[in-house]
Amino acid sequence: AAAPKVAVVGAGVIGLSTALCIMETWPSCSVTVLSDQFSPNTTSDVAAGMLIPHTYPGTPIHVQKQWFKETFSYLFAISNSTEASEAGIHLISGWQVFKNIPEEELPFWSDVVLGFRPMSEAELQKFPHHRFGQAFTTLKCDCPPYLLWLEKRLKATGTQMYTRKVADLWDLHSEYNIIVNCAGLGAHHLVGDEQLFPVRGQVLKVHAPWVKHFIRDGDGLTYIYPGIHRVTLGGTREKDSWSLSPDPGTTKDIFDRCCSLEPSLQEAQDIKVKVGLRPSRWCVRLEREILSQGRVQLPVVHNYGHGAGGFSVHRGTAKEAARLVGECIAALQGSSSRAKL
């Protein structure tokens, strides 16, 4: 059988990392990335890229932990290599602070990040409105650098990338054997997934290079994530809002909340406002599907719906998607052998 032609729809962190995993696992494939947006205009570019997992209610915890572990190990190795600055991956330490003692004092990922421990009384004094906290060291993927680095690695494997708006996966059946759907929020219209909904996040990206630690309120709404050049201040979680326009009242509110956690941010300069719509779902849709029209079949692997946790699990879900692509390839080869009989 000829080398399978795989189309990956979507060029955010999920699309690009999935395409790369497919190329690494099944080198005989030809992979093409199709997306209406590439970096710096994807949802991933708005995100801070912090490796702090979001919990999906519909996915078993041990699976989420496995995805996070794989992602963390993968990025840890890059952060420790000569490629770290090009890939935009760096270690960062900081604190997650709570106004009220959380139900779960040890999150499932506490033994994956580095040096996780409760904050001391002396450390908590810096946060007079908070009563409890956790200190740890984790990784951050800065975008656009990380996406550009993935694109570069893909090009090196011969992967083609095209700007193209795919309105219907079926449109691709004559050119490609297998479709991998990493369309993020786009899947809502692309495959009509009503379970997928936006959770709008507005963030500020500011110049405050003296801030070396992340600070996150355990409620997930207020956070300070220093990147290579800018600090991301957030945020909001507005369910079902599709608006990509920055809201000035929200900007002020985010700024005030972050200054309350870190007063020196009052001196932050050059404030840029961004909005991203988290592609949220009860669980990540990571599964195979066979589309058919008459006797023509089109295998699809879905990998979307990562919501607030895309960066934290991207490599783990990419590897699983690549494994599912392998099943599609085997099925295609099986049916083509049968066709020969």
Added chain:
Amino acid sequence: MRVAVIGAGVVGLSTALCIQERYQGLVPSLQLEIYADRYTPRTTSDVAVGLWQPYLSDRGNPEEMIWNKETFDHLLGQLGSPEAKEMGLFLISGYNLFKQPVPDPSWKNVVLGFRTLTPEELELFPGYSYGWFHTALLLECRSYLPWLTARLMQRGAKFFHKKVESFQEVSGDGVDVVINCTGVRAGELQPDPELQPGRGQVIRVLAPWVKHFIVTHDMESGLYNSPYVIPGSEFTVLGGINQHGNWSEENSAQDHKTIWESCCQLLPALQDAEIVLEWSGLRPARPRVRLERETLRHGHCQGEVIHNYGHGGFGITSHWGCAMAAAGLFGTILQERKAAGPLQPRL
């Protein structure tokens, strides 16, 4: 009442400010005068990146540990204030790395969140089998010294760009008390064989992805002779040179190679970092800080000198505690003057 401070590094300016803040209210005629041939950014303090970190073990000088702690606590208290950014003050966490287990330092409870490194963390640093993680403070002198200067000027201090050749030159001129904060060159005013330069060289690079300090230790090569990488607010500083007795302020190509190669081995991504500046400084090394009064007699005049120099590689680390101690000695002088009454011959 005129007080002359000789030296405008972190020790000189902070001592001047401490005296001014404490006594200007009590002594309305108090006039601070700062004399120095080098001002920021040309002082020894400016070469240092500004990380608060004492030596690993106290040298048998318990007061130094007290001054270090007082400095840390004072700076920690300033962190939340609107002045912090202008002062060049911020929190920073990072790693101290060793090739064998070592006892915890006496200052482990002064810093925040002190702990030993986990095996996973040590994987980041091949060649090192033990280490610490903690949160400390960084005080950048390129911001702090101008900040101190502005505070001093606000309250009427005067600055003179001048190389003072002798104490008499200043005290003979009607100055009541001289504060000697001349650092590594204190021996030019009064011989001090215990004071020696500890020459350091540093490379300043652009590496904004580095968010932690990394200080390595090699018991064989000695203090500060092992690579370190410390991120400031804008630049990251690479260092690891400490040459006792070397007075050269010129950059050495050999030292450049040592620093660059050892730091890139520690953090491979540094190879991509753009070099911005390279320079050398002389740590004012001494077995103990000289922080004491001396009465100097010249003819039938006498002058009071308060010495505050010899802070080695922990000047920023100890500066505020030392400034307060020096201010305390000044206070004693004031009390003696007061007790002696208004008929004290003018000096």
